[in-house]
Amino acid sequence: MLLENKNIVVYGAGGAIGSAVARAFAYEGARVFLTGRNRDSIDTVAKEITAAGGAAETAVVDACDETAVIGHLAAVVADAGSIDVSFNAIGIPPQGLQGIPLTDLPVENFLRPITAYTQAHFVTAKSAARHMIAQRSGVIMMNTPEPARSPLPLVGGMSVGWAAMEGLNRSMSAEWAQHGVRSICLRTTGMLDTPVIHTVYGLHADAIGIPKEQLVAAAGEMTHRKQLTTLAELTQAAVLLASDRASAMTGTVANLTGGIIVD
Template structure:
């Protein structure tokens, strides 16, 4: 198992991305600590993991609240002995933020994803790094979709917020890799299996005057494979990148866009 004896904290573990990577980590032997703001949802993910033979524990934690994150990580380390991987998969609702021309978007709605994502990822990374640097090892992980790199219309401040995360990923590595702490971002297409993409594609389709099915087909056709990234593909890549087999990879973005973006 690639992640045996690893202790992994997943923020936003009740969401589609957080839940998928948490299940992948647990399947490969990790002990996963699931956090989120809805106890019912993260408890449901934990029960699935345990039923499949994995190890999972839950806690209600707001990833943007530094005190709450610090206190939770201190508890994890006191109980498990270490935090080996921190994966931040939080998301915010696209309603009122996407599908709106920039010239019509209120400033506060433009800034919301930028400040929310930047703060939460900095808080969770900084808090985990305190423990990782002391041990001389660890991995900070995050996820962004393709508008972090591509100039796409009607995504408001989301694209800027996601681009900021990729910049933060490089900065974290520049400071912490020398102490054994790697930083990795996984970039995907929109994943049609996720409820949030169903909403996003609907907002964009309405703004363009086409059906959601037409927009979904057009988005999938942009990749070389003519289909979007799947949650299973994201989870598989996350498992490998969190493992010691990816020890040379840091400060980089794993491109899982299927050719939409060619590096």
């Protein structure tokens, strides 16, 4: 098991990405601490994990609330003894934020994802890093879609927020890697097996005036392999990069876009 004896905190664990990654971490032997703002959602994921033989605990935590994050992490360390991985998978509903030309987008709607994403990732990362630096080991992880780097229309402030996350990833590594704390970002395409991406493609298709199925097909054709990233591919990469087998990787973006972006 790649993550045996690891203690991992997952933020946004009730969502499609957070829950899938949490299940994969638990399957590989980690003890996972699931957080989110909806108790029912994270409890459902925890029950699935424990039913499969894994170890999972839940807590209601808003990733933007520094006091709540710090308190939860202190409780985790007091109970488990360490925090080995922090994976932030929070998301923001796209309605009112995407599928709107920049000239028509209200300033507050443009700023919302920039503020929320940067605040949540900074709060959770620095709070975990304090413990990780003391123990001289740990991994900070996040996920961004390809508009973090690729110029795509109608994504509003989302692309700016995602790009800021990737910049933060580099800055964290520059300060913390010398203390044994790695920082990794996983960049994917939109993943069709997550419910929110269907909403996103619908908003964009309506704005352009084409069927959603046509837009989805066109997105897949943009990749070298002619298919978008799957949720399973993200989770498999997350497991590997969270493990000690990726010990030399830090301050980088793992490119899982299948060729939409070529490094």
